[in-house]
Amino acid sequence: MSDSQLVDWRNHALNLESEVNKVVVGQHTPIRLITTSIFARGHVLLEGDVGVGKTTLLRAFTRGIGGGYQRIEGTIDLMPNDLVYHTYLGEDGKPHVSPGPLLMSGENLSVFFFNEINRARPQVHSLLLRVMAERSLSAFNAEHYFPHMIVFADRNQVEKEETFEIPSAARDRFMMEIPIVVPNDDDIMQALVFDTKFHNVDALVETVKPDILQFDELNAFSSIIQNNIEASDTLKKYALNLWKATKNPLDYGVKVSGVDMNRLVLAGASPRGMSMMLRAARVNAWLNGRAAVLPDDIHAVFHSTVAHRLVFSPVYEMRRTEIAREMLTGIINAVAAP
Amino acid sequence: MKNILQSLILTLSFSLVAPYCLAIDSQTLPDVKPGIVSMTTKDPDKRVGYSMGDIVEREVVLTIQAPYKLIETSLPIVGYEKRYRGKLIGVNLQAIEHTKQAQKDYTTHKIKLSYQIFVSTVVAKNIALGPEYIHLINTQNKKDIVKYRIPILNVSTSPLAIFGQVKVENNMSPFLPPPLLSAEKEYRWLKVASGIFVLSLLALIYILGQRAWLPRMGGRFATTFSAIKKLPDNDDGIKQAISKSHLAFNQTAGFAIFNDNLNDFLRQHPNFMPLKTEIEQFFGLSRQVYFEPGATHGVGNATMPWLLNFVRRCRDCERGLLPSPLKAKV
Structure with missing residues (x-):
């Protein structure tokens, strides 16, 4: 693929971002990160309160990239088979089976949104994680493939009742964890409340230009990005140092206030996590019109690709978000390149 | 005549007795x-x-x-x-x-x-x-x-004078110590010398602690400038010079500086603000040398002289001075 095609795709990506930014206001950083994950082909865990626009955001992206969009709500009685099929009695009085959300769009499924994933049981997590990892599913004596699927899962960190915390191994399957917060800007807040165009979500999403990208070409193009954006030896060394620092932050002089750093980290970022971080950094470099990854590209995705992979001592789990943010900021400040 | 003699005797007797009367008075009180x-x-x-x-x-x-x-x-x-x-x-x-x-x-x-x-x-x-x-x-x-x-x-x-042979030892008074020579002048010099010694000691401690002769000397960029001057003007030398300059920036800031937090550094160290453009050029140069060979930086071809000039001007900023003007030769 020539450089001009890279530029063309970049323009399409920026166009998609621009379209989504019109619909979901005040969320530039999450939108950039979601764009990055789409081109890096990584699944995303969204973190945020209810009613902040997560569903609207995903529907807008799905409309822009094309393909099928499916959604399921996590509940305590949800079973794995509910993702695959559901049964009902038809008008003829006989039992019928119809495809569940995972199978409904077939291979064209591009976005699968699992709302409140931590309300579902571990059995459901298990199935979803397999689908995420292998992008395939065995059902009805056949193997079903979802080569273009990206899973977006949402969890509410505040509510803990009747929830099943996603284990660290499962969190590691997600490329990013992106916080979605209500914008602080008064004008945006006022618009969200009083501007009538935000009241009808369906009509709002319809305003996004459809099929800006071709969802079934994203896998191939993602490989092209990864192969074309360079990472120098210095950058590799820098990424390696960052990785080491996530395992032993004290070795790099990183401290978090009110935390015993000797006891904090049980496990740093995984090799898969660091590989995903570099994939995302390459996409970020491409989105910024660069031919090589800079430390700045790693910084842009460092928190969202690494924070949810860190395994802390149970005593610090309740403060995970705050501690992870402070620790990772400390690591970026402590590790130099070159 | 007899009366005169009697009064004379009386006066004489009184004058002789009067002091004793006074003394007697004191003793009896x-x-x-x-x-x-x-x-x-x-x-x-x-x-x-x-x-x-x-x-x-x-x-x-x-x-x-x-x-x-x-x-x-x-x-x-x-x-x-x-x-x-x-x-x-x-x-x-x-x-x-x-x-x-x-x-x-x-x-x-x-x-x-x-x-x-x-x-x-x-x-x-x-x-x-x-x-x-x-x-x-x-x-x-x-x-x-x-x-x-x-x-x-x-x-x-x-x-007033001693007659005959006198053994001085026998006549020495326990009240009188041997006369001493005046050492006031020497004591004054000793105080001055002690003061100079203490000041020198403080200066020595300062120099050893700060590694600088004067305040604001011997800073990160001053050390880096000295180190870069010794480097050869080739690719390896330029790489080392950039690395040392980055280290000086990081040590000055107290955290690692990249393009994305350069403004934070300038906010915290406004004395470097006059060099904002050059610092950005330096980061562009670093980007080209270390990360992206195709990147542009605007430094020109004479990279090592530019780096020397740049670090010298950073040293001026570090000392709280206005950076000296750019020179063709360093």
Whole structure:
């Protein structure tokens, strides 16, 4: 693929971002990160309160990239088979089976949104994680493939009742964890409340230009990005140092206030996590019109690709978000390149 | 004629007896009660070696509590020759100065006595100055008259000349230490030298601690400038120079500086603000050398001289100076 095609795709990506930014206001950083994950082909865990626009955001992206969009709500009685099929009695009085959300769009499924994933049981997590990892599913004596699927899962960190915390191994399957917060800007807040165009979500999403990208070409193009954006030896060394620092932050002089750093980290970022971080950094470099990854590209995705992979001592789990943010900021400040 | 002779004898007898009458009076008076009078004396440092004509001055400060009051006529009389057991001892009260300061509850008397020596001896001899007796009267009871004794002051006289062979050791006074040479000048120099030594020590500690001769010298960029000057002007040298400059920036900031937090650094260190454009160019150069060979930076082809100039100007900023103008050659 020539450089001009890279530029063309970049323009399409920026166009998609621009379209989504019109619909979901005040969320530039999450939108950039979601764009990055789409081109890096990584699944995303969204973190945020209810009613902040997560569903609207995903529907807008799905409309822009094309393909099928499916959604399921996590509940305590949800079973794995509910993702695959559901049964009902038809008008003829006989039992019928119809495809569940995972199978409904077939291979064209591009976005699968699992709302409140931590309300579902571990059995459901298990199935979803397999689908995420292998992008395939065995059902009805056949193997079903979802080569273009990206899973977006949402969890509410505040509510803990009747929830099943996603284990660290499962969190590691997600490329990013992106916080979605209500914008602080008064004008945006006022618009969200009083501007009538935000009241009808369906009509709002319809305003996004459809099929800006071709969802079934994203896998191939993602490989092209990864192969074309360079990472120098210095950058590799820098990424390696960052990785080491996530395992032993004290070795790099990183401290978090009110935390015993000797006891904090049980496990740093995984090799898969660091590989995903570099994939995302390459996409970020491409989105910024660069031919090589800079430390700045790693910084842009460092928190969202690494924070949810860190395994802390149970005593610090309740403060995970705050501690992870402070620790990772400390690591970026402590590790130099070159 | 007989009358004249009688009055002459009477006058002579009276003049001979009068001093004894006074002395008898002092001796017969009761002593003042403790606590009424407090006294301090300022005696001469020299207690020995007096000879004919020398004056010994002594200052006595008396504080007399009310209602007692000093009868000033009882103060020693100028010209009075001191006696011991009726014999003159060769000491004469040459002068007396008396001042007083009255307060509500007490009166302070400052009495300065000047004795003159009128004796010449062939060997060293002790002389007692005093005692002096003064009288106090109770202002609330005029019949209550008491005496107070100012203690004696012992001094010794020396002969003007020594006759015959004298063993000095036998005649050494325990009161007089060997005379010392004045070392005041040497002490002054010692103080000056000690001051210089302490200041030098402080300067040495400062220099060793700061690794700089003067404040703001020897900073990160100064060290980096010295180090870069020694590097060769080739790719490897440029890489090292950039790396060292990055280290200087990071150490100055206290955190690793990249493009995305450069503005934070400039906010925290506004003295580097005049070099904002050049710092951005430097980061562009670093990007090209370390990360993206195709990147542009605007530094030009003479990279090493530019780096030297840049670090020198950073050093100026570090010292709180306006950066010196760009030079063609470093």
